[in-house]
Amino acid sequence: MPAASVMSSLLETVATERHRLRGEDVTSRFLGTISEGIAVWETAVAGFDAGGEAGQALAVVTDAFVLSEDTATAARVAEDVVRMGVAKPLDVLVVGLVQVHRELVKDNRRPVAMVRKAAAMERRATSRWRGAEGRRGQLVDRDLQLEEARLAAREVVADARRVADLLVRWRSQPVP
Incomplete structure (x- = not known):
């Protein structure tokens, strides 16, 4: 189920209690987490477009939608x-x-797995045991994998x- 539909049903559930929830900052902290995750993926995709390596982006996109410690404690x-x-x-x-x-973390797993696979292909492409054709083939496969990761990341970012x-x-x- 997309995270947006879960959010929509949640907001309908608490709609009658908006006056009590007005001064709470948990929604702004949650919104900050989502915004940071969107920014991380946009930066990673721009890096892929500019020829960046998947290995560098992997550490960042893995933790794209991680809650802060105080928000996790409140949860x-x-x-x-x-x-x-x-x-x-x-x-x-x-x-x-x-x-x-x-739901967002679950949706984030698919593009992260693709970036992880592309990073493994990058490592194999630098192997001295492969010939020039094998290294080029690995890099072509990596580029195809990164393109799939871009598309999957766009879906996650759109939902977020x-x-x-x-x-x-x-x-x-x-x-009211």
Whole structure:
């Protein structure tokens, strides 16, 4: 399920409690995480287009949508509170945002795997045991793999942008 549809259903669930959630900063921290993930992928794709190496981008894109420590701690506490059955609207919102985050991380695995495969091809292309034709063939295969990673990353970025747009629109609506 796309993260944007999870976000949409979450915002519908907490729509009646917007007045209570108005001053909370968890949504801005979550929005920051999404924005950083989008920026990481855009930078990586621009690097691929400029002839950059997949090995350099791999370390960065692997952690594209990682939550900050304080947000992760708040999420664990909210999950515990919801599990105990004494949740406030903020806890429901945080648990929903964690579900959206999990969807984004799950979607991020596919392009990361492709970049990882391209990085392995780069390493094989530098092997001194391969002939010139073998090295060129590995680099051609790497370029094809990076093109597939670009397309998969565009899908992830598009979904993340839809999530961010929904959240920004929800935050900017006047509270009744």
